[in-house]
Amino acid sequence: MPYTGGYPRATELQVARGRYDFSVDGGAVGTIDLTRDAQIPANAIILGGFVEVDTALTSGGAGTMAVSVEGAGDIVAAAAVSGAPWSTTGRKSTVPAFTGATTVKTTQARKIQATIATAALTAGVFDVVVVFVELPD
Numbered sequence: 001m002p003y004t005g006g007y008p009r010a011t012e013l014q015v016a017r018g019r020y021d022f023s024v025d026g027g028a029v030g031t032i033d034l035t036r037d038a039q040i041p042a043n044a045i046i047l048g049g050f051v052e053v054d055t056a057l058t059s060g061g062a063g064t065m066a067v068s069v070e071g072a073g074d075i076v077a078a079a080a081v082s083g084a085p086w087s088t089t090g091r092k093s094t095v096p097a098f099t100g101a102t103t104v105k106t107t108q109a110r111k112i113q114a115t116i117a118t119a120a121l122t123a124g125v126f127d128v129v130v131v132f133v134e135l136p137d
Contacts, residue, residue, distance in 0.1 A: 013047075016040050018067075018112030018128040025114075027059070027121030032114045034128060039109040040069060041134050046106070048098040049075070049130035053089045057081035057126070061119025067094075067128050069110045075128065078117060086124070094130065 018034025025032050040046070046069060057065055059081050066078035075094050079085065085092035096102045112128050 012133070014044075014132055014134065016112060016130050016132065018114075019126070020114050020128075021125045022055075022057075022121060022123050023125075027063075027116060027124070029063075029116050029118070029120055032116070033111050034067075034114055035111040039111055040106055040130070040132060042106055042108045043135045044106045044132045045135060046070075046075070046096045046104040046130050046132045048096045048102075049094040049128065051076060051085060051092040051094060051126055051128050053086065053092060053124075053126045055123060055125040056088055057086040057124030058122045059119050060122050063119040063121050064117045065121070065124075066115045066117070068113050068115065069130065070104050070106050072115070074104045075112065075130065078115070081121060081124070086126075094128070096130070 063081045064078045065081055065086055066073040067076035068074050096104050
C-alpha cells in the first residue's frame with residue numbers, strides 16, 4: 001500500500017560498514033578512514049549498529065581507540081585497548097542503540113573513522129556496522 005500520510009517519510013534502512021585491519025591500516029596515532037570510498041549521506045540518522053572484533057587490539061603503551069561519524073566518539077567512545085570493548089573478540093554495542101536519545105544525525109556526507117590516541121597500536125582487526133535512514137530534505 002503506498003504511503004499517504006502528510007509527513008515526508010524516510011527511505012528504507014541502509015547499512016554502512018567500515019573495517020580496521022592493523023596489517024592494512026597500521027597503528028600510528030591519528031585518524032583512519034574505515035569506509036574508504038563509501039560515505040554516509042548528509043541528513044542521515046544513524047539508528048544503531050555493532051562492532052565485531054575479530055582480533056583484539058593491542059598496544060605497546062596505553063593506546064586508545066574511538067570510532068566516530070559526526071563527532072568524536074559518537075559511535076564508540078574512546079577506550080583503552082587493554083579493556084572493553086577492544087581487548088576481547090566478538091560483537092560489541094555502539095553508542096547509537098536504536099533509541100531517540102542515542103541516534104546520530106549527519107550534517108554533511110561522512111565516513112566512519114577510527115581514532116587512535118595516546119600510543120600506537122600493535123595489532124587488531126574489527127568491523128563497524130551502522131544502520132541508518134536517509135531523511136528527505
